[in-house]
Amino acid sequence: QKEVEQDPGPLSVPEGAIVSLNCTYSNSAFQYFMWYRQYSRKGPELLMYTYSSGNKEDGRFTAQVDKSSKYISLFIRDSQPSDSATYLCAMSAIGIQGAQKLVFGQGTRLTINP
Amino acid sequence: KAGVTQTPRYLIKTRGQQVTLSCSPISGHRSVSWYQQTPGQGLQFLFEYFSETQRNKGNFPGRFSGRQFSNSRSEMNVSTLELGDSALYLCASSRNLAGGRGDTQYFGPGTRLTVL
Numbered sequence: 001q002k003e004v005e006q007d008p009g010p011l012s013v014p015e016g017a018i019v020s021l022n023c024t025y026s027n028s029a030f031q032y033f034m035w036y037r038q039y040s041r042k043g044p045e046l047l048m049y050t051y052s053s054g055n056k057e058d059g060r061f062t063a064q065v066d067k068s069s070k071y072i073s074l075f076i077r078d079s080q081p082s083d084s085a086t087y088l089c090a091m092s093a094i095g096i097q098g099a100q101k102l103v104f105g106q107g108t109r110l111t112i113n114p
Numbered sequence: 115k116a117g118v119t120q121t122p123r124y125l126i127k128t129r130g131q132q133v134t135l136s137c138s139p140i141s142g143h144r145s146v147s148w149y150q151q152t153p154g155q156g157l158q159f160l161f162e163y164f165s166e167t168q169r170n171k172g173n174f175p176g177r178f179s180g181r182q183f184s185n186s187r188s189e190m191n192v193s194t195l196e197l198g199d200s201a202l203y204l205c206a207s208s209r210n211l212a213g214g215r216g217d218t219q220y221f222g223p224g225t226r227l228t229v230l
Contacts, residue, residue: 043224046221
């Protein structure tokens with residue numbers, strides 16, 4: 001079983017819809033939770049960064065972390081065709097001397113249809 | 115501020131050869147991490163360097179190695195290339211905050227390696 005599980009999709013929704021993306025994880029040591037967006041043939045771009053449980057909002061994006069359920073979500077409101085990309089969840093724990101490695105989900109391919 | 119840069123962007127090699135990839139982190143960032151991305155396995159952590167020392171290592175064979183220079187620039191090397199090494203190799207840099215706190219990692223565009 002992978003440490004981080006993410007439905008790879010693909011997910012296709014109409015423009016303007018609310019999109020919900022989710023990941024589950026098994027390692028209770030994870031403290032830092034991130035969402036990255038990756039366009040085709042580009043490197044991942046950081047969207048949201050959250051420490052521990054709670055919600056964080058940035059414009060049309062909201063990230064939620066529920067550590068008790070080991071479940072994180074990303075919501076996109078008023079989705080736009082430019083949001084079409086692969087969305088990757090990532091999480092990490094802090095090791096010795098601050099060493100940190102990101103563990104990624106498989107990524108969900110999202111298409112927003114005009 | 116310039117982002118993370120990686121060179122070369124594309125590379126074609128044959129089995130058995132070796133390859134060296136280069137990464138220049140964001141100015142002021144002292145930690146550099148390397149990841150391999152493939153369609154089947156997704157993004158997997160290779161190793162992390164800080165102050166020219168490898169601090170963390172993923173589950174890859176010894177053919178994969180890296181180093182970091184005093185200016186924080188990093189290189190990774192893959193020896194005796196196999197077909198399965200074909201992937202997008204991504205470098206990420208971070209500031210490495212004091213006190214062991216987590217830090218955001220910023221990725222470069224990657225080097226796409228094709229092994230024939």
